[in-house]
Amino acid sequence: MGTIIPILFQGAIPIFADVNNYGCVDPSSIKKLVNDKTYAIVPVHLFGMLVDLDPIMEVAEEKGIYVVEDCAQAYLAEYKGRYVGTIGHMAAFSLQQSKHITSGDGGITVTNDDELADRARLFADKGWDRSKGRKYVMLGMNYRMTELQGAVALAQLGKLKWVVERRRRLAERLNKYLEDLEEVTTLPINRDFKPSFWQYPIWLKMDKLKVSLEDFAKALRAEGIPCTPTYIGEPLYLKTPLKDRKTFKKSGFPLTDNPFHYPVEYYKGLCPNAEKLLNRMIVIPWNEKYTEEDVDDIYEAILKVIKYYRR
Numbered sequence: 001m002g003t004i005i006p007i008l009f010q011g012a013i014p015i016f017a018d019v020n021n022y023g024c025v026d027p028s029s030i031k032k033l034v035n036d037k038t039y040a041i042v043p044v045h046l047f048g049m050l051v052d053l054d055p056i057m058e059v060a061e062e063k064g065i066y067v068v069e070d071c072a073q074a075y076l077a078e079y080k081g082r083y084v085g086t087i088g089h090m091a092a093f094s095l096q097q098s099k100h101i102t103s104g105d106g107g108i109t110v111t112n113d114d115e116l117a118d119r120a121r122l123f124a125d126k127g128w129d130r131s132k133g134r135k136y137v138m139l140g141m142n143y144r145m146t147e148l149q150g151a152v153a154l155a156q157l158g159k160l161k162w163v164v165e166r167r168r169r170l171a172e173r174l175n176k177y178l179e180d181l182e183e184v185t186t187l188p189i190n191r192d193f194k195p196s197f198w199q200y201p202i203w204l205k206m207d208k209l210k211v212s213l214e215d216f217a218k219a220l221r222a223e224g225i226p227c228t229p230t231y232i233g234e235p236l237y238l239k240t241p242l243k244d245r246k247t248f249k250k251s252g253f254p255l256t257d258n259p260f261h262y263p264v265e266y267y268k269g270l271c272p273n274a275e276k277l278l279n280r281m282i283v284i285p286w287n288e289k290y291t292e293e294d295v296d297d298i299y300e301a302i303l304k305v306i307k308y309y310r311r
């Protein structure tokens with residue numbers, strides 16, 4: 001919802017494209033949805049896996065629309081040798097407490113475009129153009145970061161490279177172990193795709209196991225491995241604010257009677273691949289402070305549970 005709520009607060013309508021087998025948006029699904037009312041594409045690098053950005057940038061260029069990368073979970077993830085957040089027109093990183101680095105709460109916006117940078121500053125500072133005295137040039141909230149949080153965030157930046165590299169190295173270890181198990185798939189790590197591993201998701205082939213997703217997760221927890229089945233439960237478009245249009249008082253704005261005259265419908269089955277993926281995924285917390293032995297323990301637990309429930 002961290003991606004979706006800001007869209008609604010701008011009076012814009014989130015349209016959902018379907019995802020690939022790693023939970024990242026599928027460029028061909030975006031192509032089918034872009035129309036003359038589309039303002040921006042917001043790819044989410046989920047778990048720090050990389051969205052295939054090249055074809056998305058192509059569509060954006062062709063249509064003259066913006067690409068805003070959601071890098072909340074993807075600090076220093078690398079797409080074809082480039083850091084995420086440097087490819088789209090703008091990008092946002094989160095400093096909320098569960099992310100790779102944190103200042104308690106808050107975030108970072110990056111762009112290479114001076115005009116967009118000026119707009120971002122106004123947006124976060126009540127639309128106050130400080131170069132012109134007490135002049136308010138647009139509607140904006142107070143999203144200013146405090147000096148204290150800024151100082152903490154700057155100090156955190158110093159360890160970021162180590163954090164991401166260490167998480168990736170540990171993930172590589174577990175990937176290698178799990179490679180031979182046909183019941184599980186993991187996020188790939190290769191030359192073009194270097195994920196940041198905010199967490200470590202696995203996807204189960206349920207037809208090869210005689211157990212429900214819930215019970216599989218329960219068994220893993222019983223082995224001492226904390227984990228969450230389905231990640232977010234139902235897909236975002238079935239969450240109350242969207243499905244039941246619980247937005248601004250009783251207006252349903254911008255999902256009802258919007259000035260764009262754009263009919264919007266959120267329903268089960270809207271993004272079939274996303275729904276299928278959620279129903280077979282388990283998220284394992286990941287951390288740079290894990291030892292190699294911790295990773296081995298996680299593997300042993302997964303192996304034990306799979307062996308027990310194997311068809």
Ligand SMILES: *Cc1c(COP(=O)(O)O)cnc(C)c1O
Binds near residue numbers: 073094096
């Ligand atoms: C954490 C997160 C956000 C929102 O971050 P906040 O700093 O909590 O607003 C947005 N998108 C994704 C994918 C996230 O994980």
